[in-house]
Amino acid sequence: MPTPISGFSKLTKEEKINWLATQYSTESKSTIAILKNYWNSDTNLQQLHDEFIENTISNFYLPLGIAPNFLINNNLLAIPMAIEESSVVAAASRSAKFWLERGGFKATILGTEKVGQVHFIFKGDSKKLTTFFGKIKPVLLSSTKHLTQSMEKRGGGILDIVLRDKTDVLPDYFQLHCTFETKDAMGANFINSCLEQLAKTIKDEAKKYSSFTQIEKEIEMVMSILSNYVPNCVVRAEVSCPIDDLNVKADITPIAFANKIVRAVQIANVEPHRAVTHNKGIMNGVDAVVLATGNDFRAIEAGVHAYAAKDGYYRSLTSASIKENIFNFSIELPLALGTVGGLTSIHPLAKLSLEILQKPSAEELMQIIAVAGLAQNFAALSALVTTGIQEGHMKMHLGNILNQLEATVAEKHILTKRFSKETVSHTAVAEALKDLKNN
Ligand code: MEV
16 A cells, blocks of 8 residues: 655655655566656756656657648648557548648638636626726736737737626626737746736725725635637638549549538537547647647647537537539637747757748648648548548557567568458457467
């Protein structure tokens, strides 16, 4: 039975590992060996990673893959993707090649507005609060000047502050709903610092406001935090081609294929169970690039799914239509991203990924990532409405099973050939490998 520990964070890395191995492992030697095996031999690089978070004991690798041939607004890009799931990079690459030969992807920014809120409780006359807010709005803005100056030089800053009366949903609840432009930064630190200053200013000003009663002067601050729901920080990406160019497979006509894709999207629009999986496939592409470029995939996930449910019903992020013999396929999603600050410049692979992407601005990265999501969805739907996804998945699955069973290169070669005609299962592959080794 493990015992609780105090002062764990003060232990050295070595001591933390030893403690962990003795408390939570039956094979403490091998636990220590595995953890150390993933340390980088470059001690500076290791230290950099150790300092990203707290209580670091090792590194957790994810593969970094490349999906080439993405033609986006006439720029040819190779997209770095960090992801553990097999078939995702292959699917992205297939889609990229397919649309490269059909004019490529077009992407447009629909908005870049970020959001943050100061949540507070005001027990009093809401009309008086509105008057007070009107009077102190310039004071609120000027109180953040020391924080906004350099962002303003880059063309960003606070766009607006609005007082919102939320007492219909929670008694005495009000908020300052603030909108921001943060240019190439994701802006979380900037936004949160501004919000905390606004909270302090409004509280201080209320205390001095002579028209407030004593209770009205005591605004109860609850919290100040950015919102990951950014329905006005949205990008659109699209592809289109004449129906006849949708010659994806020999056994399905282009028009039948186009109709099936349209149907698949219609289903995802009306059936949440399908929509969640449909959008999950999109996020395979989105998250992989978000992660590779050092952005916050949890923020993106939260915001995207909220957006998918913005009209009160969880729907597809993509749309598909056929008009005048042209097939159109598009995606619209909110992406609050940065190409400066945070991990983007300090994680060597994130920095390199951005270099591979030709050092995009945040808006360009939004476009690239929306395209990655659209490409992924096109690949998934193309497989689902034709052969099904297992055919492609099984090839990769077989590779993973063979690695797990420690097959040699020669054995992998023989068994890959053999299983191209047989159903892949762990048992079947293990037996085939055993037979091969015995003969
Ligand atoms: C698997 O990771 C993603 C898919 O399920 C997406 C979809 O069903 O559209 C293939």
